[in-house]
Amino acid sequence: MAVLTLSWAVILTAAASFAPGFASAFSTTHSTYRIPATVQNEPAYVRFEVDTPGGILGIQSRQSLDAPMLDSINSSVFDWWYFDAVSLDDPRESLVLTFFTATADAFPFLDSTQKSVLIAYAWASFSNGSSWAGYLPATLATVDIGGDGEADGNVSSGMWEDTGFRWNASKEDLSAYEISVDSPELDVKGTLSFTSRAPPHLPCGIKSDTTPLQIAPHIGWVNLVPDAVGSVDVTIRGTQLKFEGAAYHDKNWSDRNFTESVRSWYWGHGRLGAYSIVWFSYLAINDLTNTTYVSSYVARDGEILVDACDVSLLTVRPTGSPNTTGSRYPPYVGDIPDGFKLDFVLEENKRLRVNVSTESKVAGDGEYYMRWTGSITGEMVEEMGMDSSSKSLVRESSLTGVAVFEQFHMLERGSS
Structure with a gap:
């Protein structure tokens, strides 16, 4: 197993090239990424393509899409993992959980007073029309990618330490996830779990040999679970949010500030x-x-x-x-x-x-x-x-x- 400490950082280039250690991480069967909370003042290398030999998104390539897409986080880049579910019976009920690696300089919708680049965020909406949001900064993020899920129980996992937020995918093809929150500080506890009902979606579909991952210049996007059978059971400040619905998982990243692109x-x-x-x-x-x-x-x-x-x-x-x-x-x-x-x-x-x-x-x-x-x-x-x-x-x-x-x-x- 490869263990990588990603030292976060200012982009040199938008090319799909990597620092040597970062590139090799995507050729291993099991890699652990440890992401520090402090902003880095060094170049960040970005990934904007995936190997798809024969026009097939193989298991190893699929798993690599849940890995960090930048080898460091400076004040000009962002990368996040996004999960949500909405009730099929009442669309006013929903839950969104997002794991950010970004500063507010790069993604201006984060809290500019936070020093950590690791933010775990939750949003919820309820049948009475009300909504709630909360977030916590992490001291370290650990992302674990690879394997068949049999030896250690997961093939993709992420933990934003000291927040109580984590995700875990237990099936080799990343078709089943559980995202959990256990945060006394936010007074939130529960899970979002789902099983996919639709194949993964890349921005332009799957191409032969190599597939690009940019939806637009400088904006990477992969949609590992376009639609899933989801189940939410979470208690937020004493109020239970429990429903069955349509669930979803994707991730976005960029090699430059959001406001310079969008x-x-x-x-x-x-x-x-x-x-x-x-x-x-x-x-x-x-x-x-x-x-x-x-x-x-x-x-x-x-x-x-x-x-x-x-x-x-x-x-x-x-x-x-x-x-x-x-x-x-x-x-x-x-x-x-x-x-x-x-x-x-x-x-x-x-x-x-x-x-x-x-x-x-x-x-x-x-x-x-x-x-x-x-x-x-x-x-x-x-x-x-x-x-x-x-x-x-x-x-x-x-x-x-x-x-x-x-x-x-x-x-x-x-x-x-």
Whole structure:
């Protein structure tokens, strides 16, 4: 087993190259990463690709996607592990648990007074419409990756010490996780556990030999569990939050400050009848071409229908009430939509059209960042004929479900 102490640090390059010790970590079968809490003042090397020989995401490559993607954390980079679940019976009920390695300089939505780069964060929303959030700094983070899960009981685990937050994946293919919180300081105790019902999703799907991991320039993203059968049982300050729902796990990272990259960021996932859907639509700041970056994922009963980053295959647009800026696109700081319209283009002239409506605000400042839970409706449409006058035949309608979704708007009105 390789044990790596990652000394955190200012990016030299955005190239997919690594410090020698960091690169070798991804070729071992079992590696332990120990991440110190102090910000580092040295270059950080980033990983933006994964080996996929023959167009297959093998077990070892899959496990490596849950490892740290930077070999150090300085004030210009970020890396985090994200887990959530939303109730299928009541989308106002949800739980989000995130393990951050970042400073507030790199990701400005963290507490700027915290000295630790290791922050464990929890958000919860309840059936009465209320929400709660809490976080704790860790003194050390340990991430353990690799193996078959039989010898030591896990193939991916993370522990943010002195917070009571940890995750554990016990199956070799990372299809089952348990994330636990036991924090007297926050007065929170319980678990989120889930078993995957859809294959992993990489930004542009899985390519032959090597697959890129950037959703947009400088922004890495992997979605190891697009949709899962989840169970939440957690008590928060004496209130029990217990439900069955749609669960999810991904991770994001970057080799530079969030505000230097992002103009707008729309992301979400949901369960819509038999369909599992994930969307990501992104505009880069200071991009004179206004290029839209997307990643589109739809699976039906675990069979992938689309898994791609072709901008022609997904359109995401905000919706808003009259006399508001909620539906403005491209958006600016302060634009708060009522929901979103999604148009997924599938094979064989089929489209999945989805309406997303907000139910509960889970997090956000009302200007730059918002996260919601909500209900979704949709229909599967097959386009008949080849010309613009052709009619469409609705194949499946009245599809309903639940979703978790968010936005970042980082450009002020009047900015160039």
